[in-house]
Structures are given as structure tokens and as C-alpha cells.
Amino acid sequence: MAKGIGSTLEWLECSLCKAAFDVDEVHSLCDRCRGVLLPRYGLEEAARTFNRQAVREREPSMWRYRELLPWVGDPITLGEGMTPLLKAPFLGRSLGLDRLFIKDESQNPTGSFKARGMSTAVTMARDLGVRRLILPSAGNAGGAAAAYGALAGLSVDLYLPVETPDPFRLEAAALGATIHLVDGSIADCGARVRAEADGRFDISTLREPYRLEGKKTMGFELAEQFDWDLPEVVIYPTGGGTGLIGMWKAFDELERLDLIPSGQRPRMIAVQAERCAPIVKAFVEGRKRAEPWPLPVTYADGLRVPSAVGDYLILAAVRDSGGVALTVTDQEMADAQLAMARGEGIFPAPEGGATLAGLKKLVEQNMVDPGERIVLFNTGTGLKYPRVPGLKVP
Ligand SMILES: Cc1ncc(COP(=O)(O)O)c(C=O)c1O
Ligand SMILES: [Zn+2]
Known part of the structure; x- marks a missing residue:
């Protein structure tokens, strides 16, 4: 395949057995060991054009990092x-912190960070000749897939848990996706997709x-x-963990390119819902892999993920x-959703609220210093979720 000017994509590497795979074909997990495949780039070639100055002058979208x-x-x-x-500053003061930030991913197309992943996935699918897409989703990924699929002229079949709120369904339907409702969690949707x-x-x-x-562009x-000069702490709401794994990969690539000093990465904090916390359980028990969570319950749809294929990558990055x-x-x-809304004017998704709730716990346990730069990831807009528990709406 002739590579587009700019991309230095070279091969796919299995994150477990290190087998290499060709980027000219569509791939799923490693066909030898079921490991997650990681795209690898020609970093020397990338370094010729990818530098701080060049990137600064490019378009204000994630495609400014196009070599990678x-x-x-x-x-x-x-x-x-x-x-x-x-x-x-308001939330920072209320927690005794001087330098608190929110990376507001709700300002992406379709209102969540899922737009980023769908832009690259649909681009590559189109490039590889795929015409029809299928996926399970908790809601936000489905809306994004529907949007990018529509733009690329690809069909999208979407499998959503039956309790997925209406706005997600409305959005995906309006964008032309075919919706299948599944009586179960996103794991059951995934099984149906594969079948x-x-x-x-x-x-x-x-x-x-x-x-x-x-x-990873986050x-x-x-x-x-x-x-x-990366911040000291990043707090990320973790379902499948792709964002956290992606950021960790981005830091690795930037270190290899000498664009950031090595060994000065943020502490990555994974926040999960108390009643769906397979990664937290494995973390606490010192395990490398997580067991599936039997009965996942939370109104944060994106965190209702009972098992993640990249569990070992999330756990490794956090540790x-x-x-x-x-x-x-x-x-x-x-409570944190409302605190963020009323304090900073951002109405976050429940998952975004989870990061602030998690930070509160870190502060209570003296696990962050007042002067550290701390970033909360508001991964999506609150507008697609019909309720905030405890909030009375006239
Ligand atoms: C708003 C929101 N935040 C966080 C997540 C979890 O994302 P990840 O799979 O990267 O852990 C999701 C996934 O659906 C989501 O929709
Ligand atoms: Zn493998």
C-alpha cells in the first residue's frame, strides 16, 4: 500500500508475543495469542517533520499529529x-489545589472523546477497502461511529445495551446507523457482534x-x-481503558522522539464505578489481568464495562x-457532575464527574500535592444522559 504523505505507520506489533503484522490488511487481535495489536511508526522518518514548531503551526485538530x-x-x-x-480554579480552591485543569473532551464532534478513535479507525477501514462496520457500544462510541461512517459512506451496525438512554439512540439513528438493542451489558453486545x-x-x-x-492524541x-512539560497527575474514567492506554503510548512515542524528557510522565489514575470495578480489583490484588465483573451496575454507561481486552495494558500503565x-x-x-457544572460551567458526563469524585479521594488520602498540575478528563457531555441521580429537574 502506498503510504499517504505524512503518515509513518509501518507495522502492527502484538503487545504480548511481539509478533509483527502487515498494515496492508485488516486485523483484529493477534491471531497467535489474542493480544492487542499496537501500531508502530518509523520514528526516524517522523522526526524529520514532526517537531514542536511544525506542529504548533498546523490545523487545530488531532490530525496536526499526522506523522504518528x-x-x-x-x-x-x-x-x-x-x-x-x-x-x-473554583474546584481547585475547594479542594486546596493550586493548579487543577479540565481537558474538556465534550467539545469534540458528537460530544465525546470517542470521535478521536472513530476518525482514525474509519479512516483506516476506508483505506483498507472495508464497506460495512459493526460494533458494540455503551452509547458514545456508537454515535461517533455513526457520524464518521456516514461521512465515509460506510454502513454501521450498532449493538447497544437495551437500557442505553434515548439521546444516544436518537443520535445514531439520525446519522443512519442500524441499531440492535441487546438485553445485557456491553460484553453481551460484543458477543452478539462477533456472532x-x-x-x-x-x-x-x-x-x-x-x-x-x-x-492517544489526547x-x-x-x-x-x-x-x-507534562502534568504530574492525569485522572481518567476507565471502562475499556483505550484513552489511558493511548495516552501512555503517546508519551512513549514523544519520549522516543526526544520531544519530552524521559521518565517525567504523569501518574495515571484510573477511576471506575464502585459496582463495576474489574480493573480496580485487579490493581488492589496485585494481578496483571482482571477477572470479568459479574453484575456491572452504574448509570455511567461508559464505565459499565465488565471486562476489557486491554486490561493488562491498563494495569501496566497505571503501575x-x-x-x-x-x-x-x-x-x-x-454530586461531582453538579459540582463541576456549577463551579466551572461545564456539564460533564457522569464519567467526567467520576474523575472529580476520584480526585476528592486522592486529596483526602494525601495522594496529591497542592502544587501539582492535575488534569481531569471530562470525556463527554452530560447532555446525552437523561438523569443525574439526586437532581430534581422541574
Ligand atoms: C463518556 C465516556 N467516558 C469514558 C468512557 C470509557 O472509555 P475507555 O474505553 O477509554 O475507558 C466511555 C466509554 O464508553 C465514555 O463514553
Ligand atoms: Zn501475540
């Missing part, structure tokens, strides 16, 4: 990425190798927005960073 993204033809883009890094794919290409996160690449943006994994209750998330 997968594409051949023109990217399928709706302007995703380069979301604002906002100061959160019913029938030639359609499964773009489940991490089973498909390129959604990760879009999400890490590039953090570096750029902090003037190439290598010196971070922790912790839980918050649904009510703590809801």
Missing part, C-alpha cells in the same frame, strides 16, 4: 481533537488496532498544551506511572 497517525488517503475528519485545556458480524468489520475498541491511535495535546486505580459510587459521581 494511521492514514493513506485523506483522513475522515469532523475537526476532532485540540479540545481546550481549561483551568478549574453476527457476517463479513462486517468489527471496530470494537482494541480489537480494532486504530481507535487507540486517535485516542496525550500529544496534553504535552503541547502544557508546553511539552508503571506510579498511579492508582480507585472506585467512586454513583452518588459521588452525580
Whole structure:
């Protein structure tokens, strides 16, 4: 395949057995060991054009990092990425912190960070000749897949848990996706997708190798927005963990390119819902892999993920960073959603609220210093979720 000018994508590497795979074909997990495949780039070639100055002058979207993204033809883009890094002085003061920030991913197309991953995944699917996509989703990924699928002219079959709120369904239907409701969790949706794919290409996160690449741009943006001096703490709401794994990969690539000093990465904090916390359980028990969570319950749809294919990558990133994994209750998330809304003017998704609730716990346990730069990831807008537990709406 002729590579588009700019992308230095070279091969896919299995994150477990290190086998190499060709980027000219569609792939899912490693066919030898079921490990997650990680895209690898020609970093020496990338370094010729990818530097602080060059990047600064490019378009305000995640495609400003195009050497380190997968594409051949023109990217399928709706302007995703380069979301604002906002100061959160009110919340900071209330927690005794001097330098608190919110990376506001709700300002992406379709209202969540899922846009980033779908832009790269749909771009590569189109480049590889795929015509029909299929995926399970908690809601936000489905809306994003529907949007990018529509733009690329690909069909999208979407499997959603039956309790997925109406706004997610409305959005995906309006964008032309075919919706299948499944009586169960996202894991049950995934099983149905695999059983019913029938030639359609499964773009489940991490089973498909390129959604990760879009999400890693959150890490590039953090570096750029902090003037190439990464913050001390990143707090991320973790379901499948693609964003966290992606940022960790981005930091690795930036270190290899000498764009950030090595060994000065943030502590990565994974926040999960108390009643769906497979990663936290494995973290606390010192395990490398997580067991499936039997009965996942939370109103934060994106955190209702009972098992993640990239569990070992999330756990490794959290541990290598010196971070922790912790839980918050649904009510703590809801209170934090309102605190963020009323304090900083951002109405976050419950998952965004979870990061603030998690930070509260870190502060209570003296696990962050007042002067540290701390970033909360508001991964989506609150507008697609019909309720905030405890909030009375007239
Ligand atoms: C708003 C929101 N935040 C966080 C997540 C979890 O994302 P990840 O799979 O990267 O852990 C999701 C996933 O659906 C989501 O929709
Ligand atoms: Zn392998």
C-alpha cells in the first residue's frame, strides 16, 4: 500500500508475543495469542517533520499529529481533537489545589472523546477497502461511529445495551446507523457482534488496532498544551481503558522522539464505578489481568464495562506511572457532575464527574500535592444522559 504523505505507520506489533503484522490488511487481535495489536511508526522518518514548531503551526485538530497517525488517503475528519485545556480554579480552591485543569473532551464532534478513535479507525477501514462496520457500544462510541461512517459512506451496525438512554439512540439513528438493542451489558453486545458480524468489520475498541491511535492524541495535546512539560497527575474514567492506554503510548512515542524528557510522565489514575470495578480489583490484588465483573451496575454507561481486552495494558500503565486505580459510587459521581457544572460551567458526563469524585479521594488520602498540575478528563457531555441521580429537574 502506498503510504499517504505524512503518515509513518509501518507495522502492527502484538503487545504480548511481539509478533509483527502487515498494515496492508485488516486485523483484529493477534491471531497467535489474542493480544492487542499496537501500531508502530518509523520514528526516524517522523522526526524529520514532526517537531514542536511544525506542529504548533498546523490545523487545530488531532490530525496536526499526522506523522504518528494511521492514514493513506485523506483522513475522515469532523475537526476532532485540540479540545481546550481549561483551568478549574473554583474546584481547585475547594479542594486546596493550586493548579487543577479540565481537558474538556465534550467539545469534540458528537460530544465525546470517542470521535478521536472513530476518525482514525474509519479512516483506516476506508483505506483498507472495508464497506460495512459493526460494533458494540455503551452509547458514545456508537454515535461517533455513526457520524464518521456516514461521512465515509460506510454502513454501521450498532449493538447497544437495551437500557442505553434515548439521546444516544436518537443520535445514531439520525446519522443512519442500524441499531440492535441487546438485553445485557456491553460484553453481551460484543458477543452478539462477533456472532453476527457476517463479513462486517468489527471496530470494537482494541480489537480494532486504530481507535487507540486517535485516542492517544489526547496525550500529544496534553504535552503541547502544557508546553511539552507534562502534568504530574492525569485522572481518567476507565471502562475499556483505550484513552489511558493511548495516552501512555503517546508519551512513549514523544519520549522516543526526544520531544519530552524521559521518565517525567504523569501518574495515571484510573477511576471506575464502585459496582463495576474489574480493573480496580485487579490493581488492589496485585494481578496483571482482571477477572470479568459479574453484575456491572452504574448509570455511567461508559464505565459499565465488565471486562476489557486491554486490561493488562491498563494495569501496566497505571503501575508503571506510579498511579492508582480507585472506585467512586454513583452518588459521588452525580454530586461531582453538579459540582463541576456549577463551579466551572461545564456539564460533564457522569464519567467526567467520576474523575472529580476520584480526585476528592486522592486529596483526602494525601495522594496529591497542592502544587501539582492535575488534569481531569471530562470525556463527554452530560447532555446525552437523561438523569443525574439526586437532581430534581422541574
Ligand atoms: C463518556 C465516556 N467516558 C469514558 C468512557 C470509557 O472509555 P475507555 O474505553 O477509554 O475507558 C466511555 C466509554 O464508553 C465514555 O463514553
Ligand atoms: Zn501475540
